[in-house]
Amino acid sequence: MDQRQKKELVEILQKGVEFECPMSRYTTFRVGGPVEALCIISDLEGLQRMVPYLGREKIPYLVVGRGSNLLVRDDGFRGVAIILREKLAHVEPNGKSNQIVLAGGGLALFELLDYCKGKGLGGLEFLAGIPGTTGGAVAMNAGAWGCDVGSRVQQIQIVTSKGELETLEQSRLKFKYRALSIPKGSVITSVKFELNRESPEAVIGKLSEYLKKRHEKQPSQYPSGGSVFKNPPQDYAGRLIEKTGLKGKRVGGAMISPKHANFIVNTGGARAADILALMDLARKKVKEQMGVELEPEIRVIG
Ligand SMILES: Cc1cc2nc3c(=O)[nH]c(=O)nc-3n(C[C@H](O)[C@H](O)[C@H](O)COP(=O)(O)OP(=O)(O)OC[C@H]3O[C@@H](n4cnc5c(N)ncnc54)[C@H](O)[C@@H]3O)c2cc1C
Numbered sequence: 145m146d147q148r149q150k151k152e153l154v155e156i157l158q159k160g161v162e163f164e165c166p167m168s169r170y171t172t173f174r175v176g177g178p179v180e181a182l183c184i185i186s187d188l189e190g191l192q193r194m195v196p197y198l199g200r201e202k203i204p205y206l207v208v209g210r211g212s213n214l215l216v217r218d219d220g221f222r223g224v225a226i227i228l229r230e231k232l233a234h235v236e237p238n239g240k241s242n243q244i245v246l247a248g249g250g251l252a253l254f255e256l257l258d259y260c261k262g263k264g265l266g267g268l269e270f271l272a273g274i275p276g277t278t279g280g281a282v283a284m285n286a287g288a289w290g291c292d293v294g295s296r297v298q299q300i301q302i303v304t305s306k307g308e309l310e311t312l313e314q315s316r317l318k319f320k321y322r323a324l325s326i327p328k329g330s331v332i333t334s335v336k337f338e339l340n341r342e343s344p345e346a347v348i349g350k351l352s353e354y355l356k357k358r359h360e361k362q363p364s365q366y367p368s369g370g371s372v373f374k375n376p377p378q379d380y381a382g383r384l385i386e387k388t389g390l391k392g393k394r395v396g397g398a399m400i401s402p403k404h405a406n407f408i409v410n411t412g413g414a415r416a417a418d419i420l421a422l423m424d425l426a427r428k429k430v431k432e433q434m435g436v437e438l439e440p441e442i443r444v445i446g
Pocket residue numbers: 172206207208209210211212213214228249250273274275276277278279280281282283284285286287288330331332333368369370371443
């Protein structure tokens with residue numbers, strides 16, 4: 145980006161633009177070099193002005209939720225990171241229905257679950273402990289314990305790369321394992337979920353059960369990006385990596401978790417390169433020893 149573009153970006157958004165911002169602050173791995181500009185967008189109009197501008201100027205951009213599935217390389221990302229907040233991170237009932245919830249794309253999942261808990265709305269409890277946003281969870285079709293978020297989505301609203309607001313009904317949404325295909329460059333601004341009426345106590349009970357299971361199985365002591373690889377069909381990436389004997393293997397500040405082999409943790413001062421080196425090693429060993437090609441679940445940026 146040149147000086148003119150930087151000035152215009154500030155003019156478009158008025159506030160919330162930070163230049164050369166380290167992504168280690170915005171990812172759960174706590175690693176990653178700078179983005180040229182980080183833009184915190186608080187309303188639809190700002191987003192609809194900015195996205196087509198970036199397209200016209202050929203400036204690459206990336207939507208960042210909580211950065212809980214992102215590994216940004218140490219050199220950073222030459223482009224703009226977009227973060228949705230305020231009016232784009234709200235939650236409210238939808239119309240008169242008491243089972244449909246409208247959540248902003250930037251809303252943190254724990255806030256969505258808190259809302260559901262308070263209203264006695266069940267169906268999303270399996271998301272407990274996933275540190276993402278609503279938009280990120282839908283973009284990734286996040287899931288756990290045999291459930292995934294796509295099965296609860298009735299409709300999403302997106303802003304396309306041209307800045308147009310579009311509504312996509314469930315029948316047009318193609319959810320796959322840890323993926324949803326939406327038009328390239330679009331941003332999920334809100335999601336309608338269809339939920340079940342339950343007592344708040346029942347919802348609270350399920351949330352604590354899922355959180356307990358998660359704490360038993362996954363490392364929570366150190367920063368991480370969750371599961372590094374997708375599970376291959378009929379198997380578990382963690383089981384395969386564990387069989388290669390790599391649990392506890394370290395490169396720099398990164399380590400393959402001794403608790404769960406599909407997690408790489410930042411034990412302090414890790415660089416993205418350390419994490420990538422461990423990913424390479426795990427992939428190679430699993431391929432050599434078991435003949436299985438592991439596919440990354442985390443998205444590598446830069
Ligand atoms: C400790 C831990 C545990 C985890 N456990 C699980 C788990 O059990 N199951 C699971 O599925 N995942 C898990 N994850 C991974 C991660 O939390 C999920 O994938 C989550 O849904 C990502 O949300 P996010 O908002 O952080 O997205 P980000 O990581 O910021 O982004 C992920 C992708 O979504 C895109 N994106 C984000 N927001 C939007 C938007 N509004 N519009 C369009 N695209 C968008 C980004 O551009 C990027 O491509 C875990 C991660 C951690 C750190």
